[in-house]
Amino acid sequence: MKLNSPQLIDLLKKAYSAEKAASFAYQGHASSVKDKTEKAAIRQIELDEWNHRKEVLAIMKHYGIPISKWYEFRFFFIGKTISLSCHVIGWFMPFYFAGKLESGNVCEYFRMMQLFYDLGISEHNEILYEMGVKEKEHEIYFLSKIKNRKLLPFFEKIFFWGANKSYNDVDLDKKYPIEQSRLYCKK
Numbered sequence: 001m002k003l004n005s006p007q008l009i010d011l012l013k014k015a016y017s018a019e020k021a022a023s024f025a026y027q028g029h030a031s032s033v034k035d036k037t038e039k040a041a042i043r044q045i046e047l048d049e050w051n052h053r054k055e056v057l058a059i060m061k062h063y064g065i066p067i068s069k070w071y072e073f074r075f076f077f078i079g080k081t082i083s084l085s086c087h088v089i090g091w092f093m094p095f096y097f098a099g100k101l102e103s104g105n106v107c108e109y110f111r112m113m114q115l116f117y118d119l120g121i122s123e124h125n126e127i128l129y130e131m132g133v134k135e136k137e138h139e140i141y142f143l144s145k146i147k148n149r150k151l152l153p154f155f156e157k158i159f160f161w162g163a164n165k166s167y168n169d170v171d172l173d174k175k176y177p178i179e180q181s182r183l184y185c186k187k
Helices: 006-032 036-062 069-085 092-118 125-146 151-159 178-183
Strands: none
Touching: 006 036, 006 069, 006 092, 036 125, 092 125, 092 151, 092 178, 125 178
16 A cells, blocks of 8 residues: 655654664763663663664555665764764763654654544554654653753753753643544644
């Protein structure tokens, strides 16, 4: 079956490649921190991102969607650059920007669900829901590491993410069930 949604196809291609960038970034982030607990948590997040990439690829293959060579190149470069920068930009910024990135990624998966729903397809709802929720868990983890840092209000003002601002409306304490999760990320 071919998908008749250029927006969804592009979103899948971009998500697939961006998960590689995130994974590479977390490799550098994990190797740059000294605390063993933080290192283990970041490595687990890296593994989650590799798994998301695998799941997105399975959906792409199901519909015969090719991998974008451009996105693969672009996100490889971005991921490796971020990975290296984690060793020179200090402790706070990798946690801050990882949380900001994850905050935006949450809606990526819920938006895919909405676009599939528009096509009358619901077979991917469970995995897309799980990946969206997992991205929210990642966002919360990174925010928890920096929420009491003096730099956070300054960064939040400039980059529009932090303790009082998120790029998604998912609340893990009051999650919608899968059937209603199309209500997320409508803004």
